Amino acid sequence: MKIEWSHRLQQLPPYLFAEIDKQKSELRKKGIKFIDLSIGDPDILAPEKVIEAMYASAKVKENQKYALDQGKAVLRAAIKKWFKKRFDVSLDENKEILPLIGSKEGLVHLPLGLVNKGDYVIVPSPGYPGYRGAALFAGANIFEAALLEENNFLPDLDKIPVEVRNKTKIIYLNYPNNPTTALAPISFLNNVVKFCSKYGIILAYDNAYSELYFNDKPHSILEVKGAREVAIEFHSLSKTFCMTGFRVGWACGGSELVGTLLKVKTNVDSGIFCAVQDAARTALEKEGTYVRDLRKELKGRRDFFVENLAKIGLKNTFSESTFYVWTKLPRGIKSSIDFAKYLINEKRIIATPGVGFGKYGEGYIRFALTVKKDILKKAIDLLGAI
Ligand SMILES: Cc1ncc(COP(=O)(O)O)c(C=O)c1O
Known part of the structure; x- marks a missing residue:
């Protein structure tokens, strides 16, 4: 029998990283x-204490059962405490915090609870590809808000047509930004909240990289007055504690929005493995110097890589936060896909073409500094003069 995909699935572009994975397995x-x-x-390894906590927790029968959809109370309490310390924002752990199976899970499920067919969802371009899939699954029209270098990779809200604003249900924003590495100043966040309040738009603020910064500390959208009325913020332990495979993060914000996401999730999943929740709780409560050391390591890699990229002719780079380097293509090269192919075929280096993050990502390539300095050095040697 020929299996025919739903129109919904047919509309989805190939998932960028699945495509890259295919190329890797071919090599x-x-x-x-x-x-x-x-x-x-x-x-980098997740904190040792986290692994120990997970092992101990996994042995307890209670933790082997279905978890509560709302997440363990002890994890929500740990998130509340961490959030207060980090952003000086108080959250109600019973209504304003929802643990997630990784932030992607919540980011992608949110529109199912809010968007009707034909509504608009605004996604940043370039931006994390998950937002686009989420919007398409919910039957939304997509408006790509350009993140341009001349605007410090912040969207120009005035450029969003009024007809679109009036029909928009959700805007996704993400700072520290993947892939451009830009940060959002508090003045911009104030404007976004005002914009969303004015047009009745929900702001899905993706703060997955909140701890991966080098100079200025990133903000939470919930620091902004009035944000709780319109915003839901997403956090992840994936990047902060190098726990990508554990699948744990959280959403927080106004109780109505958090409650909406909980209602969707209750009908989709049955909670996060309790041992993973205990691992997350341990990470947040016993952070110690782990995250500080991580930032130091990433800064060392970034400084080395950016400096050496410049020496071989790639001078236009952005690396203000996260562990990415967003790099303008060498002069004369127009297509990021062609350049990525050239890097694979001629240099045996895999990087992500900017256009994979949306049309306004064309002209750039993203390097993820998720390997040690000696491997970065090899990469620089291989790149040679481009
Ligand atoms: C901007 C952004 N948001 C969210 C995620 C998803 O992270 P996770 O689901 O592992 O929490 C990623 C992962 O790369 C990301 O880059």
């Missing part, structure tokens, strides 16, 4: 070695 099959700077999956 592996042929026995070809390569350096992978494509995916934001850190090479």
Whole structure:
């Protein structure tokens, strides 16, 4: 029998990283070695205490059962405490915090609870590809808000047509930004909240990289007055504690929005493995110097890589936060896909073409510094003079 995909699924572009994975497995099959700077999956071990907590928790029968949809109270309490300390924002752990199976899970499920067919969802371009899929699954029209270098990779809200604003249900924003590495100043966040309040738009603020900064500390949208009325913020332990495979994060914000997401989730999943929740709780409560050390390591890699990229001719780079380097293509090269192919075929380096993050990402390529400095050095040597 021929299986026919739903129109919904047919509309989805191939998931960028699944495509890159395919290329990698083809190289592996042929026995070809390569350096992978494509995916934001850190090479650094999660904190030892986290693993120990997870092991101990997994042995307890209660933790082997279905978890509560709302997440363990002890995890929500740990999130509340961490959030207060980090952003000086108080959250009600019973109504304003919802643990997630990774932030992607919540980001993608949110529109199912809010968007009707034909509504608009605004996605940043370039931006994390998950937002687009989420909007399409919910039957939304998509408006790509350009993140341009001349605007410090912040969207120009005035450029969003009024007809679109009036029909928009959700705007996704993400700072520290993947892939551009830009940060959002508090003045911009104030404007966004005003904009969303004026047009009745829900702001899905993706703060997955909140701890991966080098100079200015990123903000929470919930620091902004009135944000709780319109915004829901997403956090992740994936990047902060190098726990990508554990699948744990959380949403927080106004109780109505958090409650909406909970209602969707209750009908989709049955909670997060309790041992993973205990691991997350331990990470947040016993952070120690882990995140500080992580930032130091990433800064060392970034400084080394950016400096050496410049020496080989790639001078236009952005690396203000996260573990990415967003790099303008060398002069004369127009297509990021062509350049990525050239890097794979000629240099055996895998990087992510900017256009994969949306049309306004064309002209750039993203390097993920998720390998040690000695491998970065090899990559620089391989790149040679471009
Ligand atoms: C901007 C952004 N948001 C969300 C995620 C999803 O993270 P997770 O689902 O692992 O929490 C990623 C992962 O790369 C990301 O880059």
